[in-house]
Amino acid sequence: MKEFDYVIIGGGCAGLSLAFELEIHNKLENKTLAIIEPRSEYKKDKTWSFWKIFPHNFEDCVKKSWENFSINIPNKFAHLKCNDFPYQTIDSGLFYEKINRKLKENSNIIFFKNINNINLNNSFIFNSLPTLNSDENNLWQHFSGIEIETKNNFFDEDIFNLMDFDCEQKDSVHFFYTLPFEKNKALVETTWLSKINNSSIKNYEVQIKNYIENHLNIKNYKINYKEEGAIPLFYPSNTREKNKINIGTAGGMTRLSTGYTFLNIQEHSKYIRENIENISKAKIFKIKKKYHFLDKIFLRVLKKHPEKMPSIFFRMFNGSSKIIIKFLSNKSNFIEDLLIIFKMPKWPFIKALLKINE
Numbered sequence: 420m421k422e423f424d425y426v427i428i429g430g431g432c433a434g435l436s437l438a439f440e441l442e443i444h445n446k447l448e449n450k451t452l453a454i455i456e457p458r459s460e461y462k463k464d465k466t467w468s469f470w471k472i473f474p475h476n477f478e479d480c481v482k483k484s485w486e487n488f489s490i491n492i493p494n495k496f497a498h499l500k501c502n503d504f505p506y507q508t509i510d511s512g513l514f515y516e517k518i519n520r521k522l523k524e525n526s527n528i529i530f531f532k533n534i535n536n537i538n539l540n541n542s543f544i545f546n547s548l549p550t551l552n553s554d555e556n557n558l559w560q561h562f563s564g565i566e567i568e569t570k571n572n573f574f575d576e577d578i579f580n581l582m583d584f585d586c587e588q589k590d591s592v593h594f595f596y597t598l599p600f601e602k603n604k605a606l607v608e609t610t611w612l613s614k615i616n617n618s619s620i621k622n623y624e625v626q627i628k629n630y631i632e633n634h635l636n637i638k639n640y641k642i643n644y645k646e647e648g649a650i651p652l653f654y655p656s657n658t659r660e661k662n663k664i665n666i667g668t669a670g671g672m673t674r675l676s677t678g679y680t681f682l683n684i685q686e687h688s689k690y691i692r693e694n695i696e697n698i699s700k701a702k703i704f705k706i707k708k709k710y711h712f713l714d715k716i717f718l719r720v721l722k723k724h725p726e727k728m729p730s731i732f733f734r735m736f737n738g739s740s741k742i743i744i745k746f747l748s749n750k751s752n753f754i755e756d757l758l759i760i761f762k763m764p765k766w767p768f769i770k771a772l773l774k775i776n777e
């Protein structure tokens with residue numbers, strides 16, 4: 420049985436981000452690292468997007484960056500600026516390639532397909548496998564998207580559409596998300612915030628086809644890439660153990676109101692690297708408690724009043740995109756939190772708040 424100083428379980432976004440962060444800061448010169456990853460090859464399987472609120476290691480994997488975005492509900496459209504915090508999309512294919520190329524240079528780092536031949540007794544473990552309970556009342560952000568190429572130039576590549584709520588809601592929260600990478604290439608995604616077992620909303624292909632052909636009015640296009648996924652809008656039940664830290668989704672790095680995780684993973688990786696010499700004694704890194712609390716209330720309102728959510732999202736963004744971006748990226752101050760809270764319709768939120776205190 421082989422032994423390693425560190426073991427990362429799951430070489431996905433969080434596992435590889437952490438390995439890369441440790442490697443580029445020379446934390447693996449005299450330490451050994453095993454990465455457990457079952458996939459047989461790395462290829463593009465996701466696009467990760469986020470507001471760049473602080474620098475990260477993957478600027479060279481950015482497929483496209485925007486300084487303008489829109490959000491719309493039936494009969495209302497808002498054009499918003501995000502030049503302070505550009506919205507970036509990372510191509511996971513480039514991300515995997517960059518990291519794997521770097522990690523190969525260090526013979527102290529070894530990949531394994533499973534954990535069977537490793538003795539974990541003396542290792543520090545970073546685990547990215549979430550333990551998700553199967554409560555059917557849990558909310559998920561589930562989505563499916565296709566990257567299309569049109570014959571003629573169709574898209575305005577300078578502005579992306581964050582949320583188009585002008586579509587069927589089916590007692591849930593539903594919007595389309597469009598990222599125009601070039602004038603004739605865009606990712607179009609149908610996104611739902613709902614319980615996962617609602618089969619009537621899972622005909623993603625039909626939804627996207629209808630949206631592209633009847634709403635965007637694009638008849639001639641080919642599909643270059645497809646992605647589908649589901650992000651839990653609840654915390655996994657992984658617990659911290661003496662020689663183990665949970666990272667990524669398993670480590671609670673998802674903002675529950677939005678599903679954004681990528682940049683939190685980067686911040687967590689940096690924190691671990693800064694504390695690696697004394698990692699078993701380091702405080703657990705968490706998204707600030709105030710965001711847990713506010714997101715919990717927000718999701719209660721979302722569950723109870725899905726029909727109100729398009730206009731709530733619209734109001735949240737409209738007028739002060741910089742503040743809401745900071746809020747959604749866990750970087751807002753107290754005054755900014757209050758400004759967001761005051762934009763919310765009072766009664767649904769007060770009722771949701773009181774329920775929490777019951």
Ligand SMILES: Cc1cc2nc3c(=O)[nH]c(=O)nc-3n(C[C@H](O)[C@H](O)[C@H](O)COP(=O)(O)OP(=O)(O)OC[C@H]3O[C@@H](n4cnc5c(N)ncnc54)[C@H](O)[C@@H]3O)c2cc1C
Pocket residue numbers: 428429430431432433434455456457458464465466467468469547548646647648649650666667668669678679680681682
């Ligand atoms: C399609 C999709 C798009 C997303 N887009 C965004 C976005 O735009 N912005 C954003 O902020 N967040 C986004 N997210 C959310 C989040 O950023 C990603 O889910 C991110 O990949 C989470 O990183 P992770 O390391 O926790 O999980 P993963 O990246 O899923 O990594 C887990 C790894 O564990 C491996 N594994 C599986 N079973 C085992 C096993 N038994 N033993 C060892 N390893 C195993 C898997 O192969 C995988 O490589 C998206 C999620 C999905 C699914």
